[in-house]
Amino acid sequence: MTTTYDPNDPRYLDEADVRGELTRAFNLCEGCRRCTDLCPSFPTLFALLDRRDDRDAGWLVPAQQDRVVDGCFQCGACIVECPHAPSRSESALDVPRLMLRANAMRWANGHVPLRTRASVAVAGRTDAVAAVASRAGAVAAAVAGSAPGTLVRRAVEKVAGIPAQRLLPPVARERFTTWFARRVTVRLADARARVAVYPTCLVEYQRPDIGRDLVKVLEHNGIECSLAEGAGCCGAPYLHGGDVESFVQSAVRNVRALSAVVRAGRDVVVAQPTCSLVIRRDYPDFVGGPDANLLAAHTFDAAEYLMRAHAEGESALDTDFSGDVPESIAYHAPCRLRAQDVAVRSRDLLRLTGATVTVVYGCSGGEEPWSGRARFAGWSASMSESLGRELAAAGTVAAGDCARSNAAVESQVGVVARHPIQVIARAYGIPEEP
Ligand code: SF4
Ligand code: SF4
Known part of the structure; x- marks a missing residue:
């Protein structure tokens, strides 16, 4: 049994070794x-262990261990306060x-069913799938816009495993990079900093409005923006599904492209927690080397970057919020920002507006395709519902950095949460683009 998280360790994919390590961890x-209730993994584990008086995880058979592993959707929440970290x-x-190691071992040793391998292959080609969807225009928009529970949505559930009751992410009519390329180039002669915005799939194809507001808020504060060219999907769907080989291919391409941007003098700003976590935690593990480490050190979540500029720059951020400032904001701190120890940056940024900000720490369990699996759909729905109710009770306006979580909450209880950067944009008086 080897305690290693290094995919280059020769025992990383060794089944007996991984199973021994799972036993140590479960004990x-x-x-x-x-x-207890962060995800299905822990209740599943404790229910299995409580069947015996000695509660020894060494009695679990591989299929039981796998049930525990299957409950994990990689939110990262359990590491935040773990005394054994x-x-x-x-x-x-x-x-x-x-x-991650257990999933990679199961993938490498042929234990992952064909249907699951196929769904990981589709989810991992986020760029290609989203590009086709955006070109499909009206058809994709009609599917995305179809009401939860309809015939169309039940068909989507059968094909893609996305629950029929859940809102589908919208397919944007215009990609973020298209918008960025067609706007008048903004060159700030006295820029306090220059950054490259890495939109990642979600902002590029589904929520370009987040990217547009991010660019405008950065420029409003004297930070010049360019596009992080040459990078595609961060590869999270491959990694979380266990397909390490495909993940590494995506990661190597992105490390090459984004480290060149950093060497040219720009930090990389990312507006989605999953993607920034993968760059900072997993690229150094799975790609390694000076470029991956350099990129990890120069990649920032959007609010984190702004608050860093506020604290360290020669001049603080503009705190003249003459636009629409909510009285109170319920801010959802996403698990994957908490795992990076930067969730409070969004809270602090929102507080600059003068609004009362209450932090809500739940999880939506909205990760796709995990939440679409029959065993976990109920879990996911109840997590989203409870998070939505907490947000509704905690403020007049809801905010949250994770677009998938926001969509899950909206479809479950109708609470609309905006990215903190969008709340800041409106507070500055920057109008929303139609
Ligand atoms: S990372 Fe999240 S989903 Fe996975 S075991 Fe930990 S709390 Fe559960
Ligand atoms: S805090 Fe750590 S040791 Fe405790 S149950 Fe969670 S993951 Fe396990």
Whole structure:
């Protein structure tokens, strides 16, 4: 049994070794039980262990271990306060990374069913699928816009595993990079900083409005923007599904493109938590080397970057909010920003407006295609519903950085949460583009 999260370790994909490490981890969790309802993994584990008086994870058979692993959708929440985490204990337990290792081992050893492999292959080609969808125009828009529960949505559920009751992410009529290329180039002679915006699939194809507001807020504060050219999907769907080989291909391409941007003097700004987490945590692990480490050190979440500029720059951010400032904001701190220890940056940014900001720490469980699996759809729906209710109770306006989580909450309880950057844009008086 080897405690390693290094995919280059020769034992990384060794089944007996991984299963021994799962046993060690599950016994640590049994003795701790701090994580109870973060996701289905822990309740599944504890229910299995409680069947025996000795509660020893060594009795679990591979199929039972796999049931625990299947419940993980890589939110990263369990590492945030884990007493056995590598930074706090010699136990060096990193459950999210161990779950990645277990999935990679199962993929490499042929334990992943064909249907699941096919869905990971589709999800991993986010760029290609989204590009086709955006070219499909009216058809894609009609599918995306079809009401939850309709015949069209039940067909989508059969093909793609996305629950019929959930709102589909919209397919934008204009991609973010198309918008950026057609606008008048903004060159700031006295720019306080220059950054490259990496839109990632979600902003590029589905929520370019987030990217547009991000660029405008950055420029409003004297930060010049360019596009992070040559990078595609971060590769998260491949990694979370266990297809390490395909993930590494995506990661190597992105590290090459984005590290060149950094070497040219620009930090990389990302507006989605999953993508920034993958760049900072997983590219150094799976690609490694000076370029991956350089990129990880110069990649920032959008609010994190702005608050860093506010604290360290020669002049603070503009705090003259003459636009639409909500009285109170319920801010959802996404798990994957908490895993990067930067969720409070969005809270602090929102507080600059003068609004009262209440932080809500739940999880929507809205990760696709995980939430579409029959075993987890109920879990996901109840997580989204409870998060939505908390947000509705905590402020007059809801905000959250994770677009997938926002969509899950909206479809479950109708609460509309906007990206914090969009709340800031409106507070500055920057109008929303139609
Ligand atoms: S992941 Fe860490 S905090 Fe959670 S139950 Fe296991 S040992 Fe405890
Ligand atoms: S990373 Fe998230 S989903 Fe995975 S085991 Fe930890 S809390 Fe559960």
